[in-house]
Amino acid sequence: MKKIFYLTMGMGAALLLASISLPKQDAAKDSIDQKVETLLAKMTLEEKVGQMNQYNGFYDATGPAPSEGNAKNKFEHLKKGWVGSVLNVRGAKEVRELQKMVVEESRLGIPLIFGLDVIHGHKTLAPIPLGEAASWDLEAIRKSARMAAVEASAVGINWTFGPMVDISRDARWGRVMEGAGEDPYLGAKIGVARVKGFQGDDLAANNTIAACAKHFAGYGFAEAGRDYNTVDVGTSTLYNVILPPFKAAVQQGDVKTVMNAFNILNGIPATGNAFLQREILKEKWGFDGFVVSDWGSIMEMIPHGFAADLKEAAMHAANAGSDMDMESYGYLKHLVDLVKEGKVTEDKIDDAVRRILKVKYELGLFNNPYLYCDEAREKEMLYHADHYEDALDMARKSIVLLKNNPASNKSKLLPFEKGKKIAVIGALADDKTSPLGSWRIGSDDGTAVSVLEGLKEYTDFTYAKGANVALGAPEFQQQVDINTTDKSGFGEAVALAKKSETVVMVLGEHGFMSGEGRSRTDIGLPGVQQELLEAVYAVNKNIVLVLMNGRPLALPWAAEHVPAIVETWHLGTQSGHAIAQVLFGDYNPSGKLPMSFPRSVGQCPIYYNHYSTGRPDEEAFVFWSHYIDESNDPMYAFGHGLSYTDFEYSDFKIDDTNPAEIKVSVVVKNKGKVAGEEVSQLYIHDKVASVARPVKELKGFEKYSLESQESKIITFTLTEAELGFYDNQGKFIVEPGMFDIMVGTSSIKGLSGSFELK
Numbered sequence: 001m002k003k004i005f006y007l008t009m010g011m012g013a014a015l016l017l018a019s020i021s022l023p024k025q026d027a028a029k030d031s032i033d034q035k036v037e038t039l040l041a042k043m044t045l046e047e048k049v050g051q052m053n054q055y056n057g058f059y060d061a062t063g064p065a066p067s068e069g070n071a072k073n074k075f076e077h078l079k080k081g082w083v084g085s086v087l088n089v090r091g092a093k094e095v096r097e098l099q100k101m102v103v104e105e106s107r108l109g110i111p112l113i114f115g116l117d118v119i120h121g122h123k124t125l126a127p128i129p130l131g132e133a134a135s136w137d138l139e140a141i142r143k144s145a146r147m148a149a150v151e152a153s154a155v156g157i158n159w160t161f162g163p164m165v166d167i168s169r170d171a172r173w174g175r176v177m178e179g180a181g182e183d184p185y186l187g188a189k190i191g192v193a194r195v196k197g198f199q200g201d202d203l204a205a206n207n208t209i210a211a212c213a214k215h216f217a218g219y220g221f222a223e224a225g226r227d228y229n230t231v232d233v234g235t236s237t238l239y240n241v242i243l244p245p246f247k248a249a250v251q252q253g254d255v256k257t258v259m260n261a262f263n264i265l266n267g268i269p270a271t272g273n274a275f276l277q278r279e280i281l282k283e284k285w286g287f288d289g290f291v292v293s294d295w296g297s298i299m300e301m302i303p304h305g306f307a308a309d310l311k312e313a314a315m316h317a318a319n320a321g322s323d324m325d326m327e328s329y330g331y332l333k334h335l336v337d338l339v340k341e342g343k344v345t346e347d348k349i350d351d352a353v354r355r356i357l358k359v360k361y362e363l364g365l366f367n368n369p370y371l372y373c374d375e376a377r378e379k380e381m382l383y384h385a386d387h388y389e390d391a392l393d394m395a396r397k398s399i400v401l402l403k404n405n406p407a408s409n410k411s412k413l414l415p416f417e418k419g420k421k422i423a424v425i426g427a428l429a430d431d432k433t434s435p436l437g438s439w440r441i442g443s444d445d446g447t448a449v450s451v452l453e454g455l456k457e458y459t460d461f462t463y464a465k466g467a468n469v470a471l472g473a474p475e476f477q478q479q480v481d482i483n484t485t486d487k488s489g490f491g492e493a494v495a496l497a498k499k500s501e502t503v504v505m506v507l508g509e510h511g512f513m514s515g516e517g518r519s520r521t522d523i524g525l526p527g528v529q530q531e532l533l534e535a536v537y538a539v540n541k542n543i544v545l546v547l548m549n550g551r552p553l554a555l556p557w558a559a560e561h562v563p564a565i566v567e568t569w570h571l572g573t574q575s576g577h578a579i580a581q582v583l584f585g586d587y588n589p590s591g592k593l594p595m596s597f598p599r600s601v602g603q604c605p606i607y608y609n610h611y612s613t614g615r616p617d618e619e620a621f622v623f624w625s626h627y628i629d630e631s632n633d634p635m636y637a638f639g640h641g642l643s644y645t646d647f648e649y650s651d652f653k654i655d656d657t658n659p660a661e662i663k664v665s666v667v668v669k670n671k672g673k674v675a676g677e678e679v680s681q682l683y684i685h686d687k688v689a690s691v692a693r694p695v696k697e698l699k700g701f702e703k704y705s706l707e708s709q710e711s712k713i714i715t716f717t718l719t720e721a722e723l724g725f726y727d728n729q730g731k732f733i734v735e736p737g738m739f740d741i742m743v744g745t746s747s748i749k750g751l752s753g754s755f756e757l758k
């Protein structure tokens with residue numbers, strides 16, 4: 001049913017585009033602008049400030065619980081028109097009740113906008129965003145966000161706080177699970193795909209929701225990967241790495257909202273940062289939606305040492321272009337006085353309110369405030385059968401085959417033949433909650449297909465838990481009981497491994513060990529899992545290690561010893577099915593890492609697109625840029641991912657006859673016996689520039705499938721957009737000179753050549 005619906009939506013939009021001429025579109029915009037002006041003219045200053053105020057709902061808290069959060073007070077505020085938005089309310093019925101109170105009892109009846117962190121699905125869960133990014137499949141990612149929007153909009157939600165488009169290079173940071181990894185080019189494409197999935201073709205439809213690009217800006221660069229920590233980045237990194245995914249979300253995705261961030265940037269908190277929010281976002285990029293603060297980030301400017309008290313914090317935030325206050329209570333308390341005292345102009349208030357009202361009009365809330373409150377649709381859409389299909393497809397595509405070496409009988413361990421007898425070890429194999437991952441507010445515990453359940457459809461197997469991995473950890477528990485020292489299950493696991501030919505070990509992090517506030521300094525296997533792995537290996541080397549984790553892990557021992565390693569992240573509802581299909585070859589893995597996997601936590605932050613140092617090359621003595629106890633290289637590089645077939649690259653060509661469109665091509669052949677999907681990646685290196693450029697930068701990729709023995713010419717086009725960069729004033733420039741180009745199967749393996757841009 002839903003698929004047909006999607007199709008008609010798509011075709012409808014195409015027809016609409018074909019038949020509507022530009023002036024009519026302008027007319028629609030004009031008419032919303034006019035309505036906004038008419039409404040604004042009727043509003044008192046108190047009512048305007050009310051639109052800028054967002055309250056937490058009465059069910060969940062996704063930040064420090066607000067001390068002043070009192071439902072009764074809030075009902076009064078709702079009726080007075082002092083609330084523009086509520087977050088964390090769930091269910092068509094609950095949303096309808098609050099909406100009704102506001103629409104019927106407040107003076108102007110301006111509908112609320114209901115926000116929620118819908119990050120990788122609502123009830124039916126897709127993989128965590130970092131996992132999805134490993135698919136490099138923009139259409140699948142768009143569809144996944146669409147699925148999330150369809151379910152979330154059915155429970156009354158019309159605004160998600162996603163996608164997170166923060167680039168991050170530090171696996172210690174728990175929130176890497178929520179983004180698209182370390183690369184701004186891939187991150188920008190994925191961010192746009194997610195925005196388009198959430199917002200759909202028609203924002204006023206009842207199954208599309210406003211998206212929110214977050215956290216503007218720099219939050220992914222928290223020092224030492226400790227969440228909420230100081231950010232200290234150079235200008236070149238800001239312009240070339242941090243900002244591009246936000247710019248793309250605004251200009252290519254038409255994202256309706258942006259969330260600012262907890263961190264400081266050059267000593268100025270992002271929330272009170274006019275350079276970021278007014279100058280770059282609103283003026284330079286022409287963003288015409290609204291900016292919401294992060295949870296309590298206005299009041300957090302006090303401990304930052306940037307504001308003396310809440311009133312001053314509210315003044316800084318409003319002046320800097322933070323349009324809506326999430327959970328600081330600063331705007332409602334102080335903005336009216338600040339305007340009266342001349343510390344914030346009413347023009348600035350009007351600008352913020354215009355933006356908020358505009359998005360509400362665009363969502364269709366003024367036509368029908370209950371558009372998203374349909375209990376029948378809610379019942380029909382949650383866990384819809386089609387969503388299981390979409391989630392399975394996304395889950396399979398997110399799996400990365402890290403290693404598949406010959407085992408003791410000299411043949412590759414994977415894929416297994418159908419019916420092959422295996423032993424399974426590891427508590428995560430039997431877990432129906434952890435694979436759902438972090439950031440899953442709407443979901444139900446125990447709803448993931450476990451690995452054991454998935455495997456049942458392929459073979460008989462034997463199972464031993466081996467060691468505890470925090471089974472059944474409660475939602476929002478900060479310290480998951482994963483560091484158990486209990487080895488009482490080792491004996492059974494080792495005995496089982498001894499008598500089995502092949503062992504699948506399912507090890508990793510519990511789903512709640514990553515996400516907000518879950519930074520780690522040790523990114524190995526938690527608890528006694530490493531010891532369990534080594535104990536099993538001592539009796540049986542034929543191990544397939546299935547990893548579940550929300551961040552890159554440092555597993556040098558496993559990478560050296562274990563013959564096959566499959567990275568499965570936290571794959572969501574369909575976890576076990578996707579993993580079983582890959583292990584038994586019903587799906588040929590095609591994922592590629594969106595983040596480098598370090599050899600040691602001491603290498604973090606580690607990323608492929610680093611600069612060269614002045615001493616990059618190995619010298620006889622110690623005076624070159626290196627560690628004395630570890631290699632500089634990652635364990636698994638950005639873009640790495642194997643397949644059950646082999647792809648051969650040949651015929652690398654650069655055609656630079658037209659400098660405006662440099663063509664780079666390769667021939668790729670599937671040399672193996674089975675069909676497979678490959679992601680060909682193009683990297684550039686601008687060799688000499690007025691601002692030094694990274695040693696490699698992804699500037700193109702294409703995902704396609706090839707039958708056994710089939711070849712394909714893959715052609716990339718490089719224009720100024722790919723060859724240029726931002727200088728330290730934020731100006732995009734293209735400089736002539738030599739460029740190295742590489743096209744390959746990962747960031748470290750491919751064919752290369754050079755050309756001169758004239």
Ligand code: BGC
Pocket residue numbers: 062063087117161214294295516
């Ligand atoms: C997070 C945001 C999130 C917000 C609302 C904050 O703590 O940083 O990403 O959207 O809470 O839940």
